[in-house]
Amino acid sequence: MDFNDTAQEAAFRTEVQTWLTANIPSEAELQDLDYIQRAKLWQKRKYEAGWACIRWPKAHGGRDASAIEQVIFNQEEAKFDTPDGIFSIGQGMCAPTMMTWATDDQNERFMPPLASGEEVWCQLFSEPAGGSDLAALRTKAVKDGDDWVVNGQKIWTSGAHYSDYGVLVLRTDPDLPKHQGLTYFFLDMKSPGIDIKPIRQISGGANFNEVYFNDVRIPDSQRLGAVGQGWQVALTTLMNERASIGGGGGGVNFNSVFELAQTVDLGDRPAIEDPSVRRKLADWYVQESGLKFTGYRSMTALSKGEIPGPENSIGKLVGAPKQQDMASFALDLLDQAGIIWDEAHSANAGLFQATYMASPGLRIAGGTDEIMANIIAERVLGMPQDIRVDKGIPFSEVPTASQ
Secondary structure, three states, X not given: OOOOOOHHHHHHHHHHHHHHHHHOOOHHHHOOOOHHHHHHHHHHHHHHOOOOOOOOOHHHOOOOOOHHHHHHHHHHHOOOOOOOHHHHHHHHHHHHHHXXXXXXXXXXHHHHHHHHOOOOEEEXXXXXXXXXXXXXXXXXXXXXXXXXXXXXXXXXXXXXXXXXXXXXXXXXXXXXXXXXXEEEEEEEOOOOOEEEEXXXXXXXXOOOEEEEEEEEEEEHHHEEOOOOOHHHHHHHHHHHHHHHHHOOOOOOOHHHHHHHHHHOEEOOEEHHHOHHHHHHHXXXXXXXXXXXXXXXXXXXXXXXXXXXXXXXXXXXXXXXXXXXXHHHHHHHHHHHHHHOXXXXXXXXXXXXXXXXXXXXXXXXXXXXXXXXXXXXXXXXXXXXXXXXXXXXXXXXHOOOOOX
C-alpha cells in the first residue's frame, strides 16, 4: 500500500485547499440563516464553482472526477466546519441508486438540483416490522392503471420533514418469498396522502420521522428496476449507506479522549496516570489505527482504479461501537460535569455528550452490529448461513407474532 499522494493527486489536493480556504462561508454570511438555509448556501456555492458531487458525470452536476479525487476533496472539506449534513443521504445513497437504475431523462432532471442543493432527498426503508430485516417490510403497493397505490408506514426516516423527494421499497406481491415480492420507487414527498410525524429523541432533536402512506399514488414511470426487482435495487442503496457510515468522520476520536484524560483528575492524580485508563486508551488507539490503515487500503485501491473489498463493512462494525465506548468513558471521566450538555460550558463544546446520544443510532443505521457481523461471516469468511425459517416460502405465509 502506498499512503502518499501521487504528484497529480498532490496538485489536486492543493487546488482543493486553495478553493476551500477562499470560499468557506463566513460567520456573518451564516448568522441569520437556519441550518437548512446554511447547508443550501454552501452546497450552491460548491455547485456553481464545480466542486459539488465532483465524481458525478458533468451532465448530472459533477465534474467527472475520479474516486480518489472525491476522497481527497472530502478529506480537505472535513477540516472545515461546513453545514452540509442534510445532503448526505440524497447525494450519498439515493443518487448512486438513481444513476444506476433510473432513465437518462430522469437523471438529467433530478441529479443537477440534488447536486446544487436546490432539492433534498430522503430514504424510506425501515418499518416497524422491517428494520435490519428490510425484506420483512409490509407497506404495500397495488397497481391501478398507470399508478401504484401505496398504503402503510415507514419509520426512522431521516429528514423526511424537509425533503422534496424520497426513495422507497414496497411490497408488491405478498405471494412470493419476501425478497422476491419487492419493488423500488422514488416519489414526491409532497404527494397527497403522505403524513409525516417527527420522532422526538432523548437528545432533544427530531430529525427522524414516521411517514404514513394513505392511498398515495406513485406513477409507474417512477419505478426503478423491474417489478419484483426491488431487493436488488435496494442493495445498491444499502452498500452506499454502509460505506458512508463505515467511512467514519466526526464524533469522538482517540485524540479527543486522550486530551481529556490529560486534563481531568481521577482520584488524587491525573486520569492519564491511571493504569486502567491507559489500557483503554491503548485499545482505542489500536482500533483507530486499524480503521485508518484499512481506510488507506481502500484509498490505494481507488487510486489504482480498483474496487475496494469489504473494508467499509468492517469499518462500520468496529467504528460505531468504538465511538460509543469512547464517548461513554469520556462522560465517566467528566463525572458530574458529564451530565451538562451545553456548547458554551461543556468540555469540547459538548462533543462527548452529542456523540454519546448519537452513537447508538450509528450501530443500527445501515444494518445493526449483528447484521454486519453476519455479512462479514457469510460473504467474506465463507461461513454457513444462519438457519432461516422464512426462506423460500411466500411472504403471506411467514408466521407473525399474532399467529
